[in-house]
Amino acid sequence: MIDPAGPARPQLLAASFREMFRAEPLLVRSPGRVNLIGEHTDYNEGFVLPAAVDKAIYFAVGPRPGGRVALHAADLEQSHEFDLAAPAPSDKRWPNYLIGVVDQLLKAGHRLGGFACLYGGDIPIGSGMSSSAALEAGLAFALNVMFDLGLDPMAIVKLAQKAENEFVGVRCGIMDMFANIFGRPKSVIRLDCRSLDYRYFPFERDDLRVVLCDTLVKRELASSEYNVRRGQCEAGVKILAKHDPGVRSLRDATLEMLAAHRAEFAPVLFRRCDYVVRENRRVEEACADLRAGDFAAFGRRMNGSHDGLRDDYQVSCAELDLLVDAARTVPGVLGARMMGAGFGGCTINLVEEKAVGALEESVVRAFRDAFGREPKLYISSLRTGTEVLPS
Numbered sequence: 343m344i345d346p347a348g349p350a351r352p353q354l355l356a357a358s359f360r361e362m363f364r365a366e367p368l369l370v371r372s373p374g375r376v377n378l379i380g381e382h383t384d385y386n387e388g389f390v391l392p393a394a395v396d397k398a399i400y401f402a403v404g405p406r407p408g409g410r411v412a413l414h415a416a417d418l419e420q421s422h423e424f425d426l427a428a429p430a431p432s433d434k435r436w437p438n439y440l441i442g443v444v445d446q447l448l449k450a451g452h453r454l455g456g457f458a459c460l461y462g463g464d465i466p467i468g469s470g471m472s473s474s475a476a477l478e479a480g481l482a483f484a485l486n487v488m489f490d491l492g493l494d495p496m497a498i499v500k501l502a503q504k505a506e507n508e509f510v511g512v513r514c515g516i517m518d519m520f521a522n523i524f525g526r527p528k529s530v531i532r533l534d535c536r537s538l539d540y541r542y543f544p545f546e547r548d549d550l551r552v553v554l555c556d557t558l559v560k561r562e563l564a565s566s567e568y569n570v571r572r573g574q575c576e577a578g579v580k581i582l583a584k585h586d587p588g589v590r591s592l593r594d595a596t597l598e599m600l601a602a603h604r605a606e607f608a609p610v611l612f613r614r615c616d617y618v619v620r621e622n623r624r625v626e627e628a629c630a631d632l633r634a635g636d637f638a639a640f641g642r643r644m645n646g647s648h649d650g651l652r653d654d655y656q657v658s659c660a661e662l663d664l665l666v667d668a669a670r671t672v673p674g675v676l677g678a679r680m681m682g683a684g685f686g687g688c689t690i691n692l693v694e695e696k697a698v699g700a701l702e703e704s705v706v707r708a709f710r711d712a713f714g715r716e717p718k719l720y721i722s723s724l725r726t727g728t729e730v731l732p733s
């Protein structure tokens with residue numbers, strides 16, 4: 343079943359906050375993200391094309407006297423407290439995304455006071471819509487407002503990424519936090535992950551929809567295999583840099599360079615690097631398609647992206663491939679591909695509005711036949727990035 347729009351949580355959270363902490367909260371909305379094309383390119387200093395979406399985490403925060411921080415996850419009905427003087431990791435996983443942000447702010451020399459933070463939301467966890475980035479960037483944004491820290495938006499993005507890299511221990515790139523903070527309604531953002539230059543492209547046509555199909559497979563393998571892929575990309579750069587010291591990341595590599603030195607690459611390594619170089623090119627081409635208003639061509643690039651992720655980068659899985667195959671049989675589906683790190687989570691589909699019902703029917707039937715259960719579908723609308731809400 344297509345998931346209806348999320349419930350109106352922020353006001354409920356604000357009311358709970360008043361009840362729990364007897365104070366007026368600052369309310370912040372921190373969205374999930376989609377990525378239209380440009381997968382596993384961000385940590386190769388390449389190009390991505392993400393957007394912030396309607397699914398979000400909502401924070402209610404407020405200062406407290408003293409140096410203690412009280413965190414409460416409303417959906418999990420769990421709490422965690424820690425002292426600003428000793429932000430240590432917790433055994434429960436969720437607090438670490440938040441403690442990591444506090445840790446980074448303190449390391450950067452910011453003066454924080456104690457605070458209370460209550461959050462909840464409707465970003466499906468482990469679906470590849472970046473609920474972790476929404477936690478990190480959302481709290482960094484909220485604390486920046488509450489304690490008047492003077493961080494600019496890009497500083498918030500970088501700080502949130504560092505929290506994930508250093509405290510949570512996942513070597514993710516910058517895309518998720520960037521989309522979370524810089525999202526704009528009805529737009530995708532082309533980000534150059536080296537220079538951090540970015541450009542918005544309108545991404546809306548009344549007759550098109552962005553539909554996510556969730557395998558509900560949690561991405562268990564994702565973080566270990568993610569780090570393996572990063573290592574393979576670095577190994578590829580080392581080989582190319584011996585011949586051309588100008589190659590600092592796969593962003594600088596070309597298909598010609600790869601072909602010229604193919605003999606030095608183990609076959610698997612070659613395929614990984616070849617994928618990244620081609621995917622960067624696809625993002626550029628997809629942006630040209632957008633400029634030309636050619637969504638059909640854009641969709642074909644999405645398909646190319648998935649094929650590369652499945653065959654060469656090898657981060658897909660049976661459930662994702664099946665959803666993509668079932669989607670592509672439906673007339674009016676312009677493009678279908680896996681999204682995010684891989685090994686589970688969602689596919690992203692660009693679909694004519696009139697074909698959404700047929701898409702749902704096709705993927706649900708194929709998925710049920712193959713796996714004996716149903717995927718979840720969400721129609722995503724592209725929204726603004728993290729923002730303060732009226733409480």
Ligand code: GLA
Nearest residue numbers: 381382514515516517682683
């Ligand atoms: C995860 C990471 C991102 C990016 C994608 C793959 O979502 O957090 O930085 O690398 O995988 O494109």
